[in-house]
Amino acid sequence: MMANFQDLRTLVKSRTPFIMVESREEARALLLMQKVARAMPRLLFQWTATQGLLRLDIADAKPQSFAAGADDVLAQIRANKSASIYVLCDFHPWLHDSPVRVRQLRDIALAADTTGHTIVFLSHALTLPPELQGHAASFSLALPNENTLREIIAEEARLWSQAHPGQKVLADPLAHDMLVRLLAGLTHADAQRLARQAIVDDGAIRDADLPEINRSKFRMMNMEGVLQFEYDTRGLADIGGLRHLKQWLAIRRQPFLGGAEALLDTPRGVLLLGVQGGGKSLAARVIAGSWQVPLLRMDAGALYNKFHGETERNVRETLRLADAMSPCVLWIDEIEKAMAQDGNDNGTSSRVLGTLLTWMAERKSRVFLVATANDISRLPPELMRKGRFDEIFFVDLPDAASRADIFRIHLGKRKIPVENIDFTAVAAASERFTGAEIEQAVVSARYRAHAGSAAMTTADLLAELRETKPLAVTMAEKVEGLRRWAAERAVMAD
Ligand SMILES: Nc1ncnc2c1ncn2[C@@H]1O[C@H](COP(=O)(O)OP(=O)(O)OP(=O)(O)O)[C@@H](O)[C@H]1O
Numbered sequence: 126m127m128a129n130f131q132d133l134r135t136l137v138k139s140r141t142p143f144i145m146v147e148s149r150e151e152a153r154a155l156l157l158m159q160k161v162a163r164a165m166p167r168l169l170f171q172w173t174a175t176q177g178l179l180r181l182d183i184a185d186a187k188p189q190s191f192a193a194g195a196d197d198v199l200a201q202i203r204a205n206k207s208a209s210i211y212v213l214c215d216f217h218p219w220l221h222d223s224p225v226r227v228r229q230l231r232d233i234a235l236a237a238d239t240t241g242h243t244i245v246f247l248s249h250a251l252t253l254p255p256e257l258q259g260h261a262a263s264f265s266l267a268l269p270n271e272n273t274l275r276e277i278i279a280e281e282a283r284l285w286s287q288a289h290p291g292q293k294v295l296a297d298p299l300a301h302d303m304l305v306r307l308l309a310g311l312t313h314a315d316a317q318r319l320a321r322q323a324i325v326d327d328g329a330i331r332d333a334d335l336p337e338i339n340r341s342k343f344r345m346m347n348m349e350g351v352l353q354f355e356y357d358t359r360g361l362a363d364i365g366g367l368r369h370l371k372q373w374l375a376i377r378r379q380p381f382l383g384g385a386e387a388l389l390d391t392p393r394g395v396l397l398l399g400v401q402g403g404g405k406s407l408a409a410r411v412i413a414g415s416w417q418v419p420l421l422r423m424d425a426g427a428l429y430n431k432f433h434g435e436t437e438r439n440v441r442e443t444l445r446l447a448d449a450m451s452p453c454v455l456w457i458d459e460i461e462k463a464m465a466q467d468g469n470d471n472g473t474s475s476r477v478l479g480t481l482l483t484w485m486a487e488r489k490s491r492v493f494l495v496a497t498a499n500d501i502s503r504l505p506p507e508l509m510r511k512g513r514f515d516e517i518f519f520v521d522l523p524d525a526a527s528r529a530d531i532f533r534i535h536l537g538k539r540k541i542p543v544e545n546i547d548f549t550a551v552a553a554a555s556e557r558f559t560g561a562e563i564e565q566a567v568v569s570a571r572y573r574a575h576a577g578s579a580a581m582t583t584a585d586l587l588a589e590l591r592e593t594k595p596l597a598v599t600m601a602e603k604v605e606g607l608r609r610w611a612a613e614r615a616v617m618a619d
């Protein structure tokens with residue numbers, strides 16, 4: 126608030142005729158103007174189309190409805206001899222529809238040096254006619270900083286206690302810190318609303334409040350479209366194998382979520398390479414789920430189709446919004462689709478890559494990038510260079526132990542009794558199967574068992590496995606190529 130006040134006072138003092146404020150927070154902007162007007166001092170008026178002019182620097186002033194019209198208020202400003210600030214709320218529709226009014230405004234601007242008048246245009250969105258642009262400065266309300274956010278939460282807690290005499294808001298310290306971080310990037314009013322939402326149901330701030338707050342924040346920031354908020358995240362127990370990746374993630378959770386001092390070396394992201402159906406997409410869900418942060422998915426393919434001609438702007442917007450949602454996981458599935466276009470796109474894809482690389486190098490926020498790919502030939506070398514990702518993991522075909530794990534997971538998910546399943550046998554019979562293919566075998570074996578109206582047996586599974594030719598066999602050459610390539614450049618995820 127302090128920086129806001131000083132910046133705005135400087136603008137008024139320097140006799141800037143027009144100050145443009147793009148904001149939906151009218152009440153807060155008006156409060157700030159009152160402080161500035163008092164400090165200068167200046168007379169202060171507010172104008173709205175419904176009420177006309179209203180003195181704001183005098184308590185209990187009555188609307189001066191004689192100046193309700195847009196032209197009336199300008200005439201009034203020109204006639205006023207005492208230096209004043211006029212805040213014109215939602216004046217934007219009247220800025221572009223009359224050349225006479227534009228000239229009138231220009232006259233006011235040219236006389237500002239002697240009159241000392243300042244006009245503040247306050248609307249959610251604003252553009253000035255070119256004739257007036259040289260007379261204007263933009264001003265944006267600073268977003269609340271960490272201290273202000275803590276005060277906002279404390280104030281909401283106080284209001285809750287007031288409404289519930291004798292009760293105090295309970296705050297789990299870690300959840301409270303997390304909430305403060307979550308509210309960053311929001312306006313004062315939105316932060317207030319979310320703090321209230323966290324407290325109101327049970328008078329407590331706890332871990333369980335955070336996912337819902339994240340979703341509300343996502344909606345408030347109007348990110349739907351370019352980014353998907355993925356509700357479906359998973360835990361470590363939902364994925365078989367990938368032991369190395371799991372360990373790697375476990376020891377990085379705290380550094381990723383940790384205090385501001387650790388930001389320098391905070392984990393930044395991984396690239397997951399591997400065959401189709403190997404569990405890369407599932408792994409992305411597991412990372413967000415096991416770290417308990419929101420998962421935002423950027424659909425690389427759709428980026429081009431949906432927003433034809435605006436791709437780069439959308440990438441920038443996406444990254445900015447992900448920054449605002451931090452801590453979070455930003456998941457770019459099948460990143461090769463966003464990168465290697467056929468070269469006939471006027472350089473769009475290389476500019477997209479540039480935007481992404483710059484962001485990866487410079488970002489200061491806790492956004493963990495998870496990119497997946499299965500076609501390495503289409504991945505640009507710039508993306509693979511050391512230092513872009515913390516690690517490039519290769520998700521290989523699962524070994525016997527991992528395959529047994531994966532059988533267990535998918536049988537368990539379907540509540541199929543496993544006492545009589547011979548895991549050594551099914552693991553041995555599923556060599557070169559991917560996780561997706563193992564899941565498919567479980568699904569088919571279940572039909573087979575039900576057809577004979579019995580509980581599933583090892584024999585049902587083995588029969589299905591015998592009938593399936595895994596991709597790694599039918600496309601052996603391609604899979605081997607990928608493995609060889611990865612052996613030199615990537616770390617094994619399992
Ligand atoms: N390691 C695993 N553990 C448990 N389930 C697995 C595993 N790997 C794959 N699956 C199952 O197979 C499904 C498909 O896997 P997933 O979509 O994650 O593979 P992918 O590597 O992303 O494949 P693609 O390259 O085709 O996108 C998963 O949703 C999951 O049910």
Ligand SMILES: [Mg+2]
Pocket residue numbers: 405406407458497
């Ligand atoms: Mg996938």
